[in-house]
Amino acid sequence: MGFCLQCWLTLLLLALLVWASFAYLALDLSRLFSLESGRGMLQFILRFFPPDTSAQFLRKIAGATLETLAISAIGTLLAAGAGLLLALPAAGRLGPVFKALTRFLLNALRSVPELVWAALMVLAAGLGPFAGTLALALHTSGVLGRLYAESLENAPPEPAQSLVESGAPPALAFGYATLPLIAPQLLSYSLYRWEMNIRMATVLGFVGAGGLGQMLYYELSLLHEAQASSVIFAMLALVVFVDAASAWVRRRQMRAGG
Amino acid sequence: MSFELDRIGLIHSNGQAQGQRALRAVSISAARGERLAIIGPSGAGKTTLLRILATSIRPTEGRVSVLGTNPWQLSSRELRRLRSGVGFIHQAPPIPPRQRVITAVIAGRLGQWPWWKSALSLIYPADIAGPREQLARLDLADRLFDRCDRLSGGQLQRVGVARVLYQRPDLLLADEPVSAMDPALADLTVGQLHAEAQSRGVTLVASLHAVDIALRWFPRVIGLKAGELVFDLPPAKVSESVLRDLYASETGVLPSQDNQPFHASFEGYATDDTPGGSGQVPLAPPRVI
Numbered sequence: 001m002g003f004c005l006q007c008w009l010t011l012l013l014l015a016l017l018v019w020a021s022f023a024y025l026a027l028d029l030s031r032l033f034s035l036e037s038g039r040g041m042l043q044f045i046l047r048f049f050p051p052d053t054s055a056q057f058l059r060k061i062a063g064a065t066l067e068t069l070a071i072s073a074i075g076t077l078l079a080a081g082a083g084l085l086l087a088l089p090a091a092g093r094l095g096p097v098f099k100a101l102t103r104f105l106l107n108a109l110r111s112v113p114e115l116v117w118a119a120l121m122v123l124a125a126g127l128g129p130f131a132g133t134l135a136l137a138l139h140t141s142g143v144l145g146r147l148y149a150e151s152l153e154n155a156p157p158e159p160a161q162s163l164v165e166s167g168a169p170p171a172l173a174f175g176y177a178t179l180p181l182i183a184p185q186l187l188s189y190s191l192y193r194w195e196m197n198i199r200m201a202t203v204l205g206f207v208g209a210g211g212l213g214q215m216l217y218y219e220l221s222l223l224h225e226a227q228a229s230s231v232i233f234a235m236l237a238l239v240v241f242v243d244a245a246s247a248w249v250r251r252r253q254m255r256a257g258g
Numbered sequence: 259m260s261f262e263l264d265r266i267g268l269i270h271s272n273g274q275a276q277g278q279r280a281l282r283a284v285s286i287s288a289a290r291g292e293r294l295a296i297i298g299p300s301g302a303g304k305t306t307l308l309r310i311l312a313t314s315i316r317p318t319e320g321r322v323s324v325l326g327t328n329p330w331q332l333s334s335r336e337l338r339r340l341r342s343g344v345g346f347i348h349q350a351p352p353i354p355p356r357q358r359v360i361t362a363v364i365a366g367r368l369g370q371w372p373w374w375k376s377a378l379s380l381i382y383p384a385d386i387a388g389p390r391e392q393l394a395r396l397d398l399a400d401r402l403f404d405r406c407d408r409l410s411g412g413q414l415q416r417v418g419v420a421r422v423l424y425q426r427p428d429l430l431l432a433d434e435p436v437s438a439m440d441p442a443l444a445d446l447t448v449g450q451l452h453a454e455a456q457s458r459g460v461t462l463v464a465s466l467h468a469v470d471i472a473l474r475w476f477p478r479v480i481g482l483k484a485g486e487l488v489f490d491l492p493p494a495k496v497s498e499s500v501l502r503d504l505y506a507s508e509t510g511v512l513p514s515q516d517n518q519p520f521h522a523s524f525e526g527y528a529t530d531d532t533p534g535g536s537g538q539v540p541l542a543p544p545r546v547i
Contacts, residue, residue, distance in 0.1 A: 158352040165314045166425055167342025167369020172376045176365045180354035 048229035057227060061234045068211035071129050072197040075136025080190045083144030090149035109142025114200050118209040129210030136197050147189045151182040188253065195246045202235045259326065260429055260461035261311055262287040266320030268306055280306040281485045288461055293452060295472035296465040298482035299505050304465035307482065308431050311463060312346040325428055342369025345427030349434035351418030355407035362406055362417055363389035366425035392420040395450045411438035419447055423454055430455060432464035441515045448475050468515035469501060
């Protein structure tokens, strides 16, 4: 019937694990839902209102927003260039040795998260937007290089082959035959990563890599809640704007790509 | 001598057809300016023979000489120079769908232009009049700036022909160059290939499924069957019985331009030029002769 020993045992085990976790972390759930803590939370949230909307501070936010956008744009652009350069050997165009080497390099670049790259780059290049740009470029090169390499490997070889067989140098055959085949795919990968990088760039500032994040970290450290909430709203607005813009671009692309 | 094949044979070394024999002891040679048609049932080795002449595959037996040299003894630089003199018209033109027609035609000269000129032409074509002239010969000048995926299969095939005409090769190879065209356009296109070969005195080798076009246009017709040379005759000597022998294993009817449906093979964007396919008579069922 509905009885199943294994299911019951699994459920029991799960319940036990949950209880053990609470006990180990010394979390007291009852305190979270008490009236007193509710009041505390409300007070905490209220301290963020009203946000600072003085013209001078808004100007500062606009500057930081622009900086965030610039970090993400240049980071993605650098990554697209490096990714394309790395994708050629990674797709096996220069032989199996280079393929294995670049694949390893791409994996290494990709497996270190942006925030860790940013922390490293702040040490290497100092505080500020340059570190953030480098961090995004390094991680995104790993991602885009891998995606580009896959597009390259899946592209049909006949168009480029036919040009090589009419005497074209391989680099030009690539430009005339392979690139137009994969260009739409490369473009949409890059735009998608740019969108992710804008969101990432707002956070990178927390380790001192410039933009809105750095501003938020600064204001929070000084317990300027009103200013911090303005920055948070600016971040929200930026992300909503980027989502809408990328949806619009994608719709257009879909219509154009018959 | 434009090319010379001396007892060449080919056994496929990889892929699906591994170990299969595609050609056996085929010897053909042609002087500069000759025009040859290769006919035979599908799977006879027509495309393989042309690809050997195009230096894209190396025969496993025999000796090849193309435009006076053995392509397999050249350095890569010399091979590239040789290849820029060999034009190959593909049955399904391998052209990126989003490329503009003019860029696809200009690609024919990549082996001859300095690299910076070719690279700049990706952004703005360095020659517009040349490609337009070649397209005009094939009644396609008005599509110069269209994207290739806006063309029908027959139009795309003519863009492929225009690319090779623009290349101005010394050896013009064509693999089923008119298979997606209706009879009138097929005649126009084959006529232009002949005009090109005659006016510049270059050699033309075309494989054709349409026997009528081969007999009408070419001074020399080669019959290929199961990888072997069956005949090499002037069209007047290609009798009905010779042809029936050649195609015996396929169907009772002889294939001609207006009764053979076209099978697209490259990415599936090729479609038939015949309006609504109405000009097509279905193949008669196979019968024993």
